[in-house]
Amino acid sequence: MTKVLVIDDDPVSAEMLRGTLEHFGYEVQYECDGVEGFERIRSGEYSIVISDWDMPGMRGDELCRMVRDRQWSGYIYFILLTSHGDMAHLVSGLRSGADDFLVKPFHPEELRVRLRTGERLLAMESRDVLLFTLAKLTESRDNETGLHLERMREYGRVLTEELSLWKEFKDEVDGDFVQMMYLTLPLHDIGKVGIPDSILLKPGKLTTEEFEVMKQHAAIGGNTLAAAVEVNPHAKYLQIARDIAYYHHEKWDGSGYPFGLAGDNIPLCGRITALADVYDALTSKRVYKDKFSNDKAKSIILEGSGRHFDPRIVEAFLANEERFLEISRQLDSSHAKAEAPPLVPATV
Structure with a gap:
């Protein structure tokens, strides 16, 4: 439950605001002046603050400025509540760092909309931090994973951008879906954190028994993120x-894992990731194989169309083959430059 701090020296106004917020499902705390309100904010418990403008001791815009002048562990969404609707107060509030304004008397639904705006902004901050942290966790288990993650999200973006132009996907694939895929695709193998090093880092081909253990990473990753969804x-x-995480190893013909789903029963994000993952595995050097050429990788993907891969995803890949090649070349080149030893001047 989101905690909201209300700061208002008018007890009647504050009680009305508290009742409205609690009706909307928020947990509310109340302070009657800016000084005490700032001490509450320092507790770190509140990500949304609603403050009156006119208060004894410290005005709301002054309080907001104090909040913005201090470094916090997370963003604080600050709404100024005022009876002044003129431009001068609006400009002053914006300069102090306020995110939004409510003019008294306000309508409850207007307050609800403004709070949702704040929650969306806060969620985006939390989202990006969470995704970055989880992706780095995945990377820490495998020396090759970092570059793999970079290529994977670029391949995924190419495929989703292509599908966004197709009439049959217009209701599912839009700009937001493209961005979500780009942000979350690096988490496809997050479940590998639960695979023993003796198997995950084995310098050779896995035995049948070891591969069965390795396959568990899809369910481990999916279950972990499913808990976050709850x-x-x-x-x-x-x-x-x-x-x-769950579905990137499912196959179009139902022979994949962990659930054996087939066709359109496999979520689109899983079908897209499946092709990107296989292409990158084929065109990258691994301890158990050499790097395959693009032509060989393409032939394997074509053979898997209708069996391993959704034929439409294969078509999207073929339409963007040059973009895949360019992504691979650019990232490999930048990686090589980063690893190159520094030039040492010749000595006489």
Whole structure:
């Protein structure tokens, strides 16, 4: 439950605001002046603050300026509540760092809309931090994963951008879906954190028994992210991340894992990730194989169309083959430059 701090020296106004917020499902705390309100904010418990403008001791815009002048662990969404609707107060409030304004008397639905705006902004900050942290966790288990993640999200973006132009996907694939895929696709193998090093880092081909253990990473990753979805069921990015982790090893003909889903029963994000993952595995050097040429990788993907891969995703890949090649070349080149030893001047 989101905690909101209300700061208002008018007890009647504050009580009305408290009642409205609690009706909307928020947990509310109340302070009657800016000084005490700032001490409450320092507790770190509140990500949304609603403050009256006119208060004894410290005005709301002054309080907001104090909040903005201090470094916090997370962003604080600040709404100024005022009876002044003139431009001078608006400009002053914006300069102090306020995110939004409510003019008294306000309509409850207007307050609800403004709070939702704040929650969306806060969720985006939390989203990006969470995704970055989880992706780095995945990377820490495998020396090759970092570059793999970079290529994977670029391949995924190319495929989703292509599908966004297709009439049959217009209701599912839009700019927001493209962005969510780009952000969450690096989490496809997050479940590998649960695979023993003796198998995950084995310098050779896995035995049948070892491969069965390795296959568990899809369920481990999916279950982990599914737990996050239960806590925040409205977070679309977590739903997509969960589905990518669960379903990127499912196959179009139903022979994949962990659930053996087939055709359109496999979420689209999983079908897209499946092709990107295989292409990158084929065209990258691994301890158990050499790097395949693009032509060989393409022939393998074509053979898998209708069996391993959704034929439409294969078509999207073929339409953007040059973009895949360019992504691979650019990232490989930048990686090589980063690893190159520094030039040492010749000595006489």
